[in-house]
Amino acid sequence: xxxxxxxxxxxxxxxxxxxxxxxxxxxxxxxxxxxxxxxxxxxxxxxxxxxxxxxxxxxxxxxxxxxxxxxxxxxxxxxxxxxxxxxxxxxxxxxxxxxxxxxxxxxxxxxx
Amino acid sequence: xxxxxxxxxxxxxxxxxxxxxxxxxxxxxxxxxxxxxxxxxxxxxxxxxxxxxxxxxxxxxxxxxxxxxxxxxxxxxxxxxxxxxxxxxxxxxxxxxxxxxxxxxxxxxxxxx
Numbered sequence: 001x002x003x004x005x006x007x008x009x010x011x012x013x014x015x016x017x018x019x020x021x022x023x024x025x026x027x028x029x030x031x032x033x034x035x036x037x038x039x040x041x042x043x044x045x046x047x048x049x050x051x052x053x054x055x056x057x058x059x060x061x062x063x064x065x066x067x068x069x070x071x072x073x074x075x076x077x078x079x080x081x082x083x084x085x086x087x088x089x090x091x092x093x094x095x096x097x098x099x100x101x102x103x104x105x106x107x108x109x110x111x112x
Numbered sequence: 113x114x115x116x117x118x119x120x121x122x123x124x125x126x127x128x129x130x131x132x133x134x135x136x137x138x139x140x141x142x143x144x145x146x147x148x149x150x151x152x153x154x155x156x157x158x159x160x161x162x163x164x165x166x167x168x169x170x171x172x173x174x175x176x177x178x179x180x181x182x183x184x185x186x187x188x189x190x191x192x193x194x195x196x197x198x199x200x201x202x203x204x205x206x207x208x209x210x211x212x213x214x215x216x217x218x219x220x221x222x223x224x225x
Contacts, residue, residue, distance in 0.1 A: 040199075040218070041217075041218070042201050042215035042216065042217060042218055043156060043201075043215060045212055045213070048212065056210055056212060090155065090156070097211045097212075098144065098205045098206070098210075098211035098212060098213060099144055099205065100146070100158065100161065101146070101158065101213065102158060103148075103155040103156045103157070103158075104155060105154070105155045106155055
């Protein structure tokens, strides 16, 4: 398996909802990432896990909560989001932190 | 920290022509420079990368060159085809403790048939 998969593809949630995004890879990669991407902008790093430990938190608001249950899975728990949080959320993985990152297809999130 | 500038922001070429996208970086400790292609509605796709101990790398119609002294690197696409139309992002790996990728602002390439 040479792909990063993400579910769901699309998500619409209200500002009081709680939802989770899921990411999975079976390439044996030890680093996993969450990025946020707005239209016509580059991906913006949110979190990095290396060997299942949180390595980087780019001062992301606490309404976003990452979790790495094991080396193949990465979750992003969402709570009390704002409309400006609407974006494409991309997961990525790499064998070594910072090198050769492979992206999943993303979750298109709309907050109403 | 690292800063990456990318030019041009848009580029239109005729099918069969060459396209060149340029990026500059600020941190001389950066050692890894990937290029991503993102088609509309799709994921960023790693198309080629180069490490700081190499000056040039080619893969069929695409090549990347790196000038460490000037701190710039470029993507070259030859014999462009309509399917090359996409947004291209350059990136540099931060040479500091974070090892994160710093992305350029992107180039929208349009290949006219």
